[in-house]
Amino acid sequence: MPVIDANGCPIHVEIEGREDAPVLMLSNSLGTDLHMWDDQAPAFLKHFRLLRYDRRGHGKSGVTKGPYTMEQLGRDVLAILDALKIKKANWCGLSMGGMVGQWLGANAPERFEKLILSNTTSYYADKGPWNDRLKMLREKGDLRAIAGGTMERWFTKTFRDGNPKAIARLTEMFVATPFEGYIACAEAVRDMDHRALLPKIKSPTLVIAGRHDPATTVELGENLRDNIPGAKMAVIDAAHIANVEQPKVYTDTVLNFLRA
DSSP, X not given: OOEEEETTEEEEEEEESOTTSOEEEEEOOTXXXXXXXXXXXXXXXXXXXXXXXXXXXXXXXXXXXXXXXXXXXXXXHHHHHHHTTOOOEEEEEETHHHHHHHHHHHHOGGGXXXXXXXXXXXXXXXXXXXXXXXXHHHHHOSTHHHHHHHHHHHSOHHHHHHOHHHHHHHHHHHHTSOHHHHHHHHHHHHHOBOTTTGGGOOSOEEEEXXXXXXXXXXXXXXXXXXXXXXXXXXXXXXXXXXXXXXXXXXXXXXXXXXXX
C-alpha cells in the first residue's frame, strides 16, 4: 500500500475496492491505527472504495516534531486525496477523526460528499484532564501507564468483561502507538476549538454518540448536531469506541446515512 508524503511526513495509506465506487475515507481515534475499522471494512467495501490511513504520529506513519494542530492534520488528509487523485470523498471519523473531519468540513467543503462525526466534540472547556494525562505520560515515558484507564473510557464494563480478545487487541494497538506521536496528537486535541467552524459545515452530516461515552458525551454530540446546519444524530448503546463495541449497529448506522 502507498506511503504518501503529506507536508513532509510519510503517511501510511491503504486503499481497496472498486475504482469506480464512491470513496469512503475513515479516520481513527487517538491511540489507534487504521485496523480499528477492521470490523466495518467488509460491509463498507460492498458499496465504497475504502480509504484508510494512519494519522501522523500513529501506526506506520511518520512521527514529526509536535505539537500538532487540527489544521495540520486536516491538510495531511487533503494531501492524501490529492496524491491519490481523489476529488471528492465521504468521511467517517471517530473521536480525533471526527475532530479532523470538522476542520475539513468547514475548510474544504468541496472535497466531501457526506460527513460522519462519531464520538467526538468541537472543544474541551476543561483542559485539566488533558494536562494531567500528558504530565503523567511524560513522567512515566510509556503509554502502558494509561492503557488500563483508557480501555475503561473506551468500552463499557459489560463489553470489557465479555470480550477479552477485543480488549487485548485494542490495548496492543494503543501501546504500540509511537509515544511522541501520541503526545503531539493529544496536544492538538487539548488545544482544539472548532466552535466557530461548525456553522460553516455544509455537507450532509451525521453525528454519532455513544450512550455510555464518558469522553465525548451525548450532550457534546447534541451540541455538534445543534450547531451544524441540518445535521442528524444517532445514539448507539456503547462507550467511546462505538464501532468496536457495537460493530453491526455502527456499520448499519453509517451505511444507512451514506446510502440514503
